[in-house]
Amino acid sequence: MVVVPTGALTQLVAVGEDGTPLGPAQECSNLAETAASMEADLHPRWIWDSTARMYAGLLREGVRLARCHDLSLIGSILAVRRGEAGEREVVLVDDRPGLFDAHRYPTADAVLGRCHEQLTALGGSPDLKLLAAAESAGALAAAEMSHDGLPFSAPAHLAYLESELGPRPDEGTLPVAMAELEAAVSDAFGRKINPSSPSEVVAAFGRAGIELTSTRAHMLRDIDHPAVPLLLRHRDLSKLFSTNGWAWVDTWVHQNRFRPVYVPGGVVSGRWASRGGGALQIPKTLRSSVIADDGFQFVIADAGQLEPRILAAMSRDRKMMEAAGSDDLYAPVAAAAFDGDRSKAKVAVLGVLYGATAGEARSLLTLLRRRFPDAVRFVETAARAGERGEVVHSLLGRACPQPTSQWWSQGDAHARGRFTRNFVVQATASEWALCLLADLRRRLAAHPGSGELVFFQHDEVVVHSREPETARRFVLEAASAATRLLFGDTPVRFPMDIAVRSCYADPE
């Protein structure tokens, strides 16, 4: 069912598998009401320009939909595949009346044309159809998670802010804890120093006879000077105050829910991004304020060692797949190639995924290649393709941008190789995670009361549930389904680390 918003009215057009209309457009004046009844009777796939723009309003009316096809997201995937720039517009959800002029709505013919074009392009490829379905389901999930919000105790967070920073300062002034540290840093150097200014800090250390090339924490930690602990503490507090302080609470937390803006497909690899609120960078220290409602628990599930397992399954390296049959992939890799030294195995595997070129990782790579030749060859093939300026693809067919695209602004051939090497794995890992998310969402929706998705971050999902054991089972079933969809019958396992807790923070 194609949905064409035209202002006060919405046109609905039923279409066939390839997007050709099956009848004339019907106009409806209350989309939420019509959509709810059609969803119950016909269970259609809703095709529209933008889930971000259309679905938020429906959610506010209490309407939930099972399936959609997001023309913007899929259009972007297809454009990148064609080698076009694929620079996506950022869809800001803002539907204040009158914001869009009537003439800025696309016509029904334009939407139908786009729909036909996309469904035709996907038609021959089950992989691309799966990718489109997963990407679109992700968009629905993102809108629902923004709508529902992550349970977040504002009182707990405000108490934490006060304990770290002191009372809320007046507009334009610093919290007392930061002001005190700033004064103490200045004392330690014997003159007024702004601890937030790297150049001032470097100069101050220079006068004390300490030459620095940077003021990064790991550089400072090696230095014996009374200002160092003060600077590091100041940096932590400054980050907390400016990024997740009182202003952040005012903007992003309401009725004890954190409602961030997710951007499905916002990263070229297919990972989600976020705009505002820092949804995908919630610091560990904030997680003690993520507290479940009474009678609810969080089911916190992350896919352990996801990318190495994806590499094993994609490369079909016999010994790597065997290692990935274990709960801890690094242990068998260590046994096979590193005399049982697990930390070396981990360094080597991460190095091969990211393209480590320096230091110990380089020599460990040689050892890894000896025992796992197909796995190493797989990423090196992708790296060499990138160095030659070629494009690489994920398992389901998401292409990376051309080296000439606006997105790829800088970097030499080696940087391009590191990017394409990582892309094939990261993009396929994103696909696995999206399939899990889509399947889990479907199971939760089919069993009212089993819980709601409240967070998704690359390889981790959080469900807020009154029936955590049911939700836990759904997570495991969804992980199996995702694995089967992408890799069929594979010896590679994708174990989920699942915790059931009333608070998101790690237990002490």
Place this chain on the structure above:
DNA sequence: AGAGTAGGCGCC
């Protein structure tokens, strides 16, 4: 004054 870059650090 506003845009853009760099440094720094949080997340995966």
Place this chain on the structure above:
DNA sequence: AAAGGGCGCCTACTCT
């Protein structure tokens, strides 16, 4: 403990 890939967001600082 980094290293290597991908991000967002803040401040300082430079350029226009």
